[in-house]
Amino acid sequence: MFAALAGTEIVGQNLGFDLPFLMRLGFVPGRVRDTMLASQVLHAGNRAIGHSLKELAHRHLGITLDKELQTADWSGALTGSHREYAARDAEVPLALWDKLTDELARSDLTNTADTEMGALPAVAWAATHGVGFDRTAWEAAADGAEARVRDLRDRLDALAPNAGNLFGVTNWNSVDEVTDAFARLGITLSSTGDDALAALDHPIAPVLRAYRAAAKLSGSYGREWLRHVAPDARVYATWKQIGAGASGRMSCKEPNLQQLPRDPRYRRCFAAPPGRVLVKADYSQIELRIAARITGDRRMLDAYRAGEDLHTTTARAVLGKTDVTKDDRQLSKSLNFGLLYGMGARALAAYAASNFGVALTEAEAGRHRDTFFRTYPGLRAWHRGVPNGTIETRTRGGRRRVGVSAFTEKLNTPVQGTGADGLKRALALLWERRSACPGAFPVLLVHDEIVVECGAPQQSDVAAWVRGAMVDGMAPLIDPVPVEVEVKVGATWAG
Structure with a gap:
């Protein structure tokens, strides 16, 4: 049966689930077509549209599918109802594909759908094999993260003693207690968020940020995470x-x-x-390379054609330097990635501090922002040319997204x-x-x-x-x- 299937077009619903099972048994798929992927391509951005087989059958074929047996026991002898259910699940996608093919063509989305179908066997290929894993190294990392959390908590307690609670120790995960601890140090916090802490010039702020990062790592990637490791020492996501x-x-x-x-x-x-x-x-x-192509910015295009590093190019233009240091390049990264999608000066200052360790006042961020857009006028023109209201966007490959209203999404979705x-x-x-x-x-x-x-x-x-x-x-x-x-x-x- 595998040989026959490999030589013909296979149509299914959510084949990303089925194919890894079959590929582990030795199946090598040929041409595959997935009705769920096709529907997602067709309706990208419309959150009111579902993509289950039941929803697709009702929407495109006017059929109401009974999915009650989906969660039934299939491990024993199959009844007539089981067989009828399975046959219908195999039959419906074939009828759906004809309908979806026409709709994709009318929406100029055939190429995008073809891209998805071409990638499908490779995605299943990765899922089939999983990735090798070193359990001992993970346990050591988890132990180290726990120790780092304890050390940073001790440093915080030393920097902000005399906690104002019953136990005399600050709960550094509590917004109220953090606010009170900073107040006792003479610091008024409008927010305990990472951006606010990154902009704060006090020795306790970087320690609290480091503590939070370590606590998040320890909580999300501790020993409990090892439940994802299979007996063959691989992780199958x-x-x-x-x-x-x-x-x-x-x-x-x-x-x-x-x-x-x-x-x-x-x-x-x-x-x-x-x-x-x-x-x-x-x-x-x-x-950044995609943005250069979309906007047609001459400076960006020339830089990439010449084989330049755009972070270095930006640093030289904004800072007026010939020799660019590592710190200059970090600033340049914050500008390139932050301003590409429309950040204002205040957001840029917070983003630079939080993500790149670059301290900027709002005024400095504003000046750098102005110089950046003088350097890359094509980006500014792109931003200013974005239509108001709710629009449809397209990628360079023709992928569509409908119902786009946020300014940043109008910029980042095509890229x-x-x-x-x-x-x-x-x-x-x-x-x-x-x-x-x-x-x-x-x-x-x-x-x-x-x-x-x-x-x-x-x-x-x-x-x-x-x-x-x-x-x-x-x-x-x-x-x-x-x-x-x-x-x-x-x-x-x-x-």
Whole structure:
């Protein structure tokens, strides 16, 4: 049956769930079509629209499906009702696909749907294999995080003694008690949020920020997280191909591998088995490159064509320096990423402090903002040209989002969505070209990054294979802006 299915077009509902089961049994899919993905492409941004088979059948076919048996016991002998239910679940997607194909064509979304269908086997491929994991290293990281929380809490207590509560110790997770502790130090807090603390010039503020970050790591990525590790010492996540449905970006759950800390103590826990390595390929500055293509800003286009680093280019233009330091580059990053999507001066100052450790007054942020937009007038024109009211946006690949009303979403959806289009095209090419590197397979798909596991002797060939797919997938969307992919090889995700 697998051989027959591989030679024909398969239509199903939520094949991202079914395909990994079949692929673990040896199935190699050919052409696949997914009605759920098609519906998500068609209605992206419309939160009132559901994408379950029952909802699709009612909306597009006028059929009411009885899904009561979905949660029934299927482990024993199947009844006639079981068989009828299963047959109908196989039959309905075929009828739906014809309807959805027509609607996608009328909405000029056929290419976007084709991108999703092409990436589907590769996403299932990653889900099938999971990623290798070092349990001992994770336990050590968890122990270290707990110790760091205790140390930082002790430092906070020393910096703000005489707590005004019954037990004489401040609960540093309580907004009220933190506010009171700062008040006893002569500091009036309008907010205990991270942005407010980052802007505060007092030695206790960075310690509290560090404590919160450590407590979050310890709580989210402690020993309890190890429940996600399978008996074969691999982690099998659920990849949602259009998880961030409005933009087209992927998401991940159970566990969410896309939001793992960048801290190497955690990333080194994701490791290749003996004799194998991880090839990590990451798009360089891809959102800025996409923005250069969308806006047509001449300075950005010229910089990328010349092979310049845009963070350095921005630092030189804004600060008037020839020699750019590491601190200058951090400031430049805050400007490039913060102002790309429309931040004002106050938000920029908070963003720079919180995310890049750069201290700016609101007035300084305003001056840098003005210089930035004089440097890149194409970005300013893009911002000013955004229509008022609720609009529809499109990516460079044609992906649509309806009902967009927030100014920042009118800017970031076409950029981030184009990034999603390019990454998924790259995944489709990896699958199509898989015979070039037998035994290699993707294990992590993290926004702008693809991580592939392979045999150590293959690493050079696999690096070229991944880089080629990523460049070829993205390049047509942002030409003439060059695509840069940084590739590193190591035993673990950290290096």
